[in-house]
Amino acid sequence: MTSYGVSIIGMGYVGLCTAVGFASKACKVAAYDIDHEKLALINRGIAPFYEPGLEKMLKKTVDEHYLICLLELEDAILKTDITFIAVGTPSKPDGSIDLSQVEEAVVRIGDTLRKKNKHHLIVVKSTVIPGTTENMVKPLLEKYSGKNCGKDFGLCMNPEFLREGSAIYDTLHPDRIVIGEHDKKSGDALELFYRSFYGEEAPPIIRTNLSTAELIKYANNTFLATKISFINTVANICEKIPGADVKTVAGAIGLDKRIGPLFLNAGLGYGGYCLPKDLKALIAFSKRLGYDPVLLKAVEDVNEAQPNKVVEIARVLLGGLKDKKVAILGLAFKPNTDDIRGAVSVKIIKRLLEEKAKVVAYDPSATDNARKIFRGEIDFAASVADCLKDTDCCIIVTEWEEFKNLQPEDFIERMRNPLVIDGRRIFKPELFEDRLKFAAIGLGQPRKTDL
Ligand code: UDX
Numbered sequence: 504m505t506s507y508g509v510s511i512i513g514m515g516y517v518g519l520c521t522a523v524g525f526a527s528k529a530c531k532v533a534a535y536d537i538d539h540e541k542l543a544l545i546n547r548g549i550a551p552f553y554e555p556g557l558e559k560m561l562k563k564t565v566d567e568h569y570l571i572c573l574l575e576l577e578d579a580i581l582k583t584d585i586t587f588i589a590v591g592t593p594s595k596p597d598g599s600i601d602l603s604q605v606e607e608a609v610v611r612i613g614d615t616l617r618k619k620n621k622h623h624l625i626v627v628k629s630t631v632i633p634g635t636t637e638n639m640v641k642p643l644l645e646k647y648s649g650k651n652c653g654k655d656f657g658l659c660m661n662p663e664f665l666r667e668g669s670a671i672y673d674t675l676h677p678d679r680i681v682i683g684e685h686d687k688k689s690g691d692a693l694e695l696f697y698r699s700f701y702g703e704e705a706p707p708i709i710r711t712n713l714s715t716a717e718l719i720k721y722a723n724n725t726f727l728a729t730k731i732s733f734i735n736t737v738a739n740i741c742e743k744i745p746g747a748d749v750k751t752v753a754g755a756i757g758l759d760k761r762i763g764p765l766f767l768n769a770g771l772g773y774g775g776y777c778l779p780k781d782l783k784a785l786i787a788f789s790k791r792l793g794y795d796p797v798l799l800k801a802v803e804d805v806n807e808a809q810p811n812k813v814v815e816i817a818r819v820l821l822g823g824l825k826d827k828k829v830a831i832l833g834l835a836f837k838p839n840t841d842d843i844r845g846a847v848s849v850k851i852i853k854r855l856l857e858e859k860a861k862v863v864a865y866d867p868s869a870t871d872n873a874r875k876i877f878r879g880e881i882d883f884a885a886s887v888a889d890c891l892k893d894t895d896c897c898i899i900v901t902e903w904e905e906f907k908n909l910q911p912e913d914f915i916e917r918m919r920n921p922l923v924i925d926g927r928r929i930f931k932p933e934l935f936e937d938r939l940k941f942a943a944i945g946l947g948q949p950r951k952t953d954l
Contacts, residue, residue, distance in 0.1 A: 508533065509696070510579035510586045512608050514541055514572070516552065516670065516776075517628060517663050518589030523557060524674025526564035530700060534572045535579040537607075542572035553841040553868060556671055576608075580615040580623065585696060587661070588612070588640075589628045598783035599791075600632050602639065609640050613647025616656055624657040624692050630781060632721070632788045633714040636660045641685065657689030660713045662720035667775065668839035679707045683716020721788075724781040725799055730766040731773045732805035738769035738945030739812075749945025750928055769945040771900060771926045772809035774836035774845040779806075810847040813926045814854045816942050817896050820922055824858035828919070830894040832887065833901025833927075834866035834873045841868040847926075848900045849876060856880060865890035867903055891917035902927040911938035 511522045514536035526532045536542055541551050548562030564570040573579045580586055590604040605627070616623060625644060627636050641652045652658050660683035665673045680697050684690030690710050698705050711719075738749040749769045757764030773779070782803055789796040814824075821827050836846035843849060848864070855862050862881040864873065870883050884890035887906065891897055891914060899906060907929045915921045915938065923935060925943035935941040936950060 508583045508585075510535065510573075510583040512536070512576065512579065512586060512588050512612070513590035513604070513629070514538070514545060514551070515589065515591050516554075516667070517665055518587075519545065519550070519561075520554060520557065520665055520670035521587065521589060521628065521663065521674055522570055523561050523564055524671050525700070526569035527560050527671070528675070528700060529569060531568075532564075532570045533579040533583055534570060535574075535576045536572070539574060542574060545570075546572045554670055555668060555839055560671060576611050577615045577618075580612060581619060584621065585624045585626060585692070586612060587626045587628045589663075592629050592631055592784075594780050594783055597787065599787040600630075600784045602631065602635060605629055605631060605635070606639065606643065609643045610647050613644045616644065616648035616650060622656060624659065624689060626693060627658075627660045628663055630662065630720050630777075630784075631660075631717055632784060633717040635717060636683065636713040637685070653686040653689065657692055658685035658713075659683060659689050659693045660716040661693060662716060662723075664720075664723060667842055668837065676704075677706050679709060680705075681716050681719050682708060682710045683713040684710060685713060721781055721785045724778055725785055725802070727766050728773055728778045728782050728806070729798070729802045731768075731778075732802040732809075734767045734769045735772060735805055735809050735944075741945045741947050744947040745949050746951070747945075747947035748932070752945075768928065770809075770902075770928060771813065771847040771851070771944065772806040774847050775842065776844040779803075779845045810850040811854060812944065813898050813900075813924050814851060814858070816924050817855075817860075817898065817922075818858065820924075820940060820942065821895055821920075824855060824860040826859065826861065827895040828861045828863065828893060829855055830884075830890045830897040830918075831862060831864040832866075832890065832897060832899050832906050833903055834864055835869035835901050835903075838901055838903045841872055843869050843872045843876070846901075848873070851898065851900060852877060852881060863890050863894065866901065867905055887913070888917060893917075893919045895920040896922045896924065898924045899926050899929055902929045911935050915939055 508531040510533040511518050512535050514534055522532045522534050544551050548565045550558040550561050588608050590608050593601050595601045627640055645652055650656055662681055682690050682693050694708055734753055737752055741747040741749045753767040756762050757767050786796055786799050818824050834843055834848040836842055852862050863884055865884040865887055914923055921939035923941050928943055
């Protein structure tokens, strides 16, 4: 419990989940976004996007007046002493980061600081490339406020590590808090806020300079991407070795404490909004500094190629894809979200359409979003059973719980040609391969071998 009041600018995914997480523990949050329709929705307790548990908690925090959206940014700054900037930092067409939303927010915050007599702490939570807070945010704040950073107002960079699908949990139970500080007073103020907020349960707090904090976020996400491309590389090697199985390899190496078991699920590659964008931004940034990050480029190349593998397997096993009816199970970039940004499903479907296959897709929650991309080009089914009906091949693209319980009979009874390609390794091969045509990422062929 804390008596601190904070403002959060930007009610996108990170801003809203952080706001609700803070407000759920009795921290009063004043929220602001330039999209006033979004603010009106939030003030009615309606979440503008799907995230498990978010809407229920949002409604509670709004009803109890811990979270309120203000229509003027100025109010949000003047009524609180700490402001988190959580606006979007999308990719430009060349992969580098688009900082225009940060710039716009900072200029307006600077303008407001001019009118404020009390000390105020500005915290950059948006993912920004190293140097942004020092070289762009600070000068703009000083210029528009007419005040001195470190003396009249404080400045920190505090990256977030929220996963879609568990963002509220991650806000309330972070592995660590990273505080990049412009000056000690700023860092002390943010540490005090977090220590007061988390109490006894406060995780390790790492204090560092602004640029290091900015880089930590990129290093974190690009390491996760590297782990995935690594295990997908091992999966691709496994496929050339009769009887080999990447799942067994991952299980075994994951027991090595130096490696760890997480993010070793081989499959169709990583998607989503963050991992691909952050990797691209770090590559572009690094090149600008005169260093060619060959490892990161390789991680990206492996990931680009990975979704094509299931299309290739389908083509070989079906003897061509023209006019073949392919069922896609899963459209979301990962389970428990309706988000299809960067989803491998989109790449796979586009490839199948290029090959003149007919596609029918089912997803428990992402269908509406996918419909906007593939309007009229593919069919959408209302259930797994509908999706499989009279198809020649089924590709598992997202590992939703609902799909994990499917049995060979579910496919045999409904499909014209029971061929299952498990792109996420959710099925036990031994259960499926004797009953129908079965292929999976990271499974060496032939399967039965004395090796
Ligand atoms: C990620 C980071 O995890 C989070 O810390 C950051 O703040 C935002 O980006 P998120 O985009 O929600 O979170 O997805 P994540 O759970 O990391 O998964 C990313 C992608 O990797 C998904 O497409 C997932 O299917 C894939 N993945 C993950 C694998 O292919 N194999 C794995 O072992 C793990």
